[in-house]
Amino acid sequence: MSARYSATRTSLRTAAIMLVFTVVFTAVMASTYTYTRPAIEASMQDAQMRLIDEVLPPGSYDNALLDDVVRIGPTPALGLDDGGRIWRARKGNEPVALIVETAATDGYAGRIAMVVAIGTNGMLSGVRVTAHKETPGLGDYIDPKKDRRKDMPWIGQFAVASWKDVNTAEWTVRKDGGTFGYRTGATISARAVVQGVGRATAWTVERQDALFAAPAGSTFGAQP
Amino acid sequence: MTPQQFRDIAYNGLWKQNTGLAQLLGLCPILAISTSMVNAVSLGLATILVMAMSNLAVSALRNFIPYEIRIPVFVLIIAALVTVIDLAFNAFLHDLYLVLGIFIPLIVTNCIVLARVEAYAAKNDALTSTIDGVMMGIGLVWVLALLGGLRELLGAGTLLSGIEMIIPGASSINVFGDDYPGFLIAILPPGAFFALGCLIAAFNAINAKLAARARRRPPPAPISTDAPPAEPAAAN
Numbered sequence: 001m002s003a004r005y006s007a008t009r010t011s012l013r014t015a016a017i018m019l020v021f022t023v024v025f026t027a028v029m030a031s032t033y034t035y036t037r038p039a040i041e042a043s044m045q046d047a048q049m050r051l052i053d054e055v056l057p058p059g060s061y062d063n064a065l066l067d068d069v070v071r072i073g074p075t076p077a078l079g080l081d082d083g084g085r086i087w088r089a090r091k092g093n094e095p096v097a098l099i100v101e102t103a104a105t106d107g108y109a110g111r112i113a114m115v116v117a118i119g120t121n122g123m124l125s126g127v128r129v130t131a132h133k134e135t136p137g138l139g140d141y142i143d144p145k146k147d148r149r150k151d152m153p154w155i156g157q158f159a160v161a162s163w164k165d166v167n168t169a170e171w172t173v174r175k176d177g178g179t180f181g182y183r184t185g186a187t188i189s190a191r192a193v194v195q196g197v198g199r200a201t202a203w204t205v206e207r208q209d210a211l212f213a214a215p216a217g218s219t220f221g222a223q224p
Numbered sequence: 225m226t227p228q229q230f231r232d233i234a235y236n237g238l239w240k241q242n243t244g245l246a247q248l249l250g251l252c253p254i255l256a257i258s259t260s261m262v263n264a265v266s267l268g269l270a271t272i273l274v275m276a277m278s279n280l281a282v283s284a285l286r287n288f289i290p291y292e293i294r295i296p297v298f299v300l301i302i303a304a305l306v307t308v309i310d311l312a313f314n315a316f317l318h319d320l321y322l323v324l325g326i327f328i329p330l331i332v333t334n335c336i337v338l339a340r341v342e343a344y345a346a347k348n349d350a351l352t353s354t355i356d357g358v359m360m361g362i363g364l365v366w367v368l369a370l371l372g373g374l375r376e377l378l379g380a381g382t383l384l385s386g387i388e389m390i391i392p393g394a395s396s397i398n399v400f401g402d403d404y405p406g407f408l409i410a411i412l413p414p415g416a417f418f419a420l421g422c423l424i425a426a427f428n429a430i431n432a433k434l435a436a437r438a439r440r441r442p443p444p445a446p447i448s449t450d451a452p453p454a455e456p457a458a459a460n
Contacts, residue, residue, distance in 0.1 A: 014290050021289075021297050025304035032308045039315035047318060136259065137380055137406045148402065 052087065052099055055117035055126030061089035061096045070211060071219040077203045079103035079111070079196060086204075086220070088212055095120050095212045100204050104196030108188040109133040112142065116200045120208065122163035127155055127197055132189075139189030154190070157181060163201050171198025225352055233352060237359025243336050244367030244420070245427040250334035254368060255416035259379070262386040264372025265365060267331075272361025273309055274331050278302045279345040279357035286346050298341045306332040336360065367423065374419050379410035 045066060052065060068088045074081055084101035097119045104112040113131040118124055129143045140146040144153035157180060172178030173191045182190035204211065207220075214220050241247055244254055258264040281301050282289075289297045310328045313321045321328070331337065340360055345353040377383055381404030385396035398404075409415045 014293055017288065017290055018293050018296065021300055025300055029304050029307050032311050036311040036315035040311070040318075043315065043318035047322070135408070136411045137408050 051115060051128055051130065052117075054128050055115055056089055056097055056099060057125065060125075061091050063088075063090045063093075065089055065099075068216050070214045070216070073219060073221060075203075078200055079105045083219075086211060088216075089117075090212075095208075097125060098204055098208065098211055100200050102196060102200035104192040106188075106195075107132060107134055107192040108139050108186070109135065112189070112192055112196065114193065114196060114200075116158075116197055116204075118163070118201055118204050122201075122205055124158045124161045124163070124197070124201065127158040127193070129155065129193065134189045135186070139186040141183055141186070142189050142193050154181070154183060155193075158197060163205050166198075168198070168202070171195060171201075225355075229352065230355065233356050234359050237356060237361075237363045238366070239363070241360075241363075242367060242427070243360055243364040244371070245424050247336065247339070248424075249336040249339050250364075251420075253331065253334055254364070254371070255413065255420065258368055258372040258375055258416055258419075259411050260376040260382075260386060261369055261372040261384055264368035267328075268361065268365030268368040270309060270313070270328055271331055271334065271337075271364055272358055274302070274306055275337055275340060275357035275361045276354050277305050277309075277357075278337055278341055279353040280350055281305065282341045282345040283348055283350045283353035289346075294346060295338075295342070298338060298346075302337050302341065303332050336364070371416070371419055371423060374423075375410045375415055378407045379415065380404075380406055 048066060065087050068090070070086045070088065071083060072078070072080065072086060073083045075083070078084065078100070079102055086101070087099040089096040089099065097117050099115055099117045102114050102116055104114065110133050111131070112129055112134065114127055114129050116124065117126050132140070132143065134140045134142060136146070141148065141154050144155050147153040147155070161179075166179050170177070170179045172194055173180050173182040173187060175182065175187055176191065178194065180190070180194045182194075211220060237243075243249060253267060257267045278298075278301055282298060285297075285301075306329060309331075313328055340357060344356050348356070373383060376385065377399060381398065381400035383397040383399055384394075387394045387396055410419065
């Protein structure tokens with residue numbers, strides 16, 4: 001910058017250059033966002049579908065599951081502070097199962113987010129942990145990807161559990177007199193998951209008919 | 225660019241000024257993500273991309289950036305590039321994106337990127353700056369691979385777990401068998417510091433050995449001896 005420029009001109013010029021840079025790079029970001037958005041949405045849907053396929057056999061329903069969704073507001077019984085979603089599986093318009101987003105708030109390291117698939121007969125068809133912060137190598141066996149027993153992951157025991165067969169007091173780990181197994185050394189994570197699944201199942205079974213009757217895309221329990 | 229220049233840049237990036245072992249910049253993502261080899265290398269590859277692109281962009285634009293506002297402009301450029309890479313990862317490598325999660329945006333706070341831009345790209349032409357970014361990134365990748373591999377091997381007894389997310393069908397290596405009880409602290413944050421400390425110690429030991437060998441080696445062909453050859457004595 002040569003000396004013939006006054007301080008004001010220099011400042012204005014610098015500010016203008018800063019503005020140009022900001023505009024150009026904002027444009028770069030905006031166009032990338034627009035360009036990648038369809039792919040990002042598609043891969044989010046894919047990921048959701050894959051998760052649902054893990055908890056509910058794909059052949060057991062024939063509706064467009066991802067579109068048949070009911071939103072729920074903040075629900076302490078499900079551990080949801082910000083609300084969540086419930087997908088409804090139907091076959092030939094007959095209710096088959098509800099897939100409920102829920103969370104256990106009492107994990108060893110905070111919240112454990114899960115999805116639980118509950119059949120209309122009260123049978124659980126599967127549970128998956130979707131987000132957690134449990135200790136790596138110790139409590140993280142609740143996520144089957146981290147479970148060292150690949151042939152018989154811990155989370156698999158829910159696939160044969162039934163709400164009707166297990167009474168309320170037994171929805172916990174064996175150490176507390178419950179029905180469910182756990183791995184030595186990390187009881188807290190397992191207990192949180194088991195009790196969370198129990199709470200979610202109780203909540204869902206109680207409201208099953210109303211949940212199936214609610215219009216798709218609506219918010220359950222909200223005043224019309 | 226001469227081959228000598230290229231060799232200097234490569235030697236600086238890969239060894240002498242190594243990001244992970246010598247400059248020790250950007251420790252937060254390095255320590256946090258090096259729990260397994262695959263995660264560590266993935267973060268390293270993302271860093272190579274960001275460093276090459278930000279060095280390229282800054283060195284190409286360096287004559288338009290007023291000195292007084294260079295830092296905000298650098299930060300703007302790096303932040304924009306990281307956002308672009310973050311979105312691209314999310315769109316096209318979604319599974320990997322789920323693993324790296326918040327760490328891709330964290331590259332923007334990785335001071336190594338800003339440090340190279342300020343110290344190198346702002347003063348050099350586009351080609352050498354890009355190569356400098358790539359070499360610094362590769363230097364980071366091998367350290368991250370070693371660190372991640374070490375921690376994963378000790379902590380979980382496996383190597384390359386999670387590789388199936390990048391190369392479908394590939395599987396991890398279970399080094400110590402299914403009964404390995406695990407060594408938890410290697411995977412927890414303190415383990416990252418222990419492992420990195422050991423690597424830095426080894427790096428310094430190797431450097432000290434190399435320096436000692438260089439000192440012992442007889443000096444290359446003497447140009448002049450200590451005592452200048454005696455001048456023919458002037459006649460008295």
